Amino acid sequence: MIRVVLPAHLRILARAAGEVQLDVAGQATQRSVLDALEDCYPMLRGTIRDQVTGQRRPFVRFFACEEDLSHEAPDVPLPAAVASGAEPFLIVGAIAGGRGLVGAG
Numbered sequence: 001m002i003r004v005v006l007p008a009h010l011r012i013l014a015r016a017a018g019e020v021q022l023d024v025a026g027q028a029t030q031r032s033v034l035d036a037l038e039d040c041y042p043m044l045r046g047t048i049r050d051q052v053t054g055q056r057r058p059f060v061r062f063f064a065c066e067e068d069l070s071h072e073a074p075d076v077p078l079p080a081a082v083a084s085g086a087e088p089f090l091i092v093g094a095i096a097g098g099r100g101l102v103g104a105g
């Protein structure tokens with residue numbers, strides 16, 4: 001059982017109250033977890049990765065075991081702690097920076 005933590009806006013879209021638990025066939029990879037997530041929650045298709053290319057969407061990041069896995073290949077095995085369900089796979093909405101208001105005025 002893989003535990004997945006979604007950002008608030010995707011939890012609302014999926015109508016999920018908290019973290020979701022998924023059965024993943026075979027090895028736990030980003031691709032297999034996202035495939036299982038989209039199978040269980042079809043309303044999430046296209047929100048996390050592009051439906052045509054399968055590439056991670058801009059401003060979406062993946063974390064596990066305090067590591068940023070966003071730039072890992074989709075078929076690289078996830079850490080054993082994630083595969084065993086001891087640690088969650090986190091999908092995070094990144095925030096883009098811009099000019100701050102510090103000193104403005």
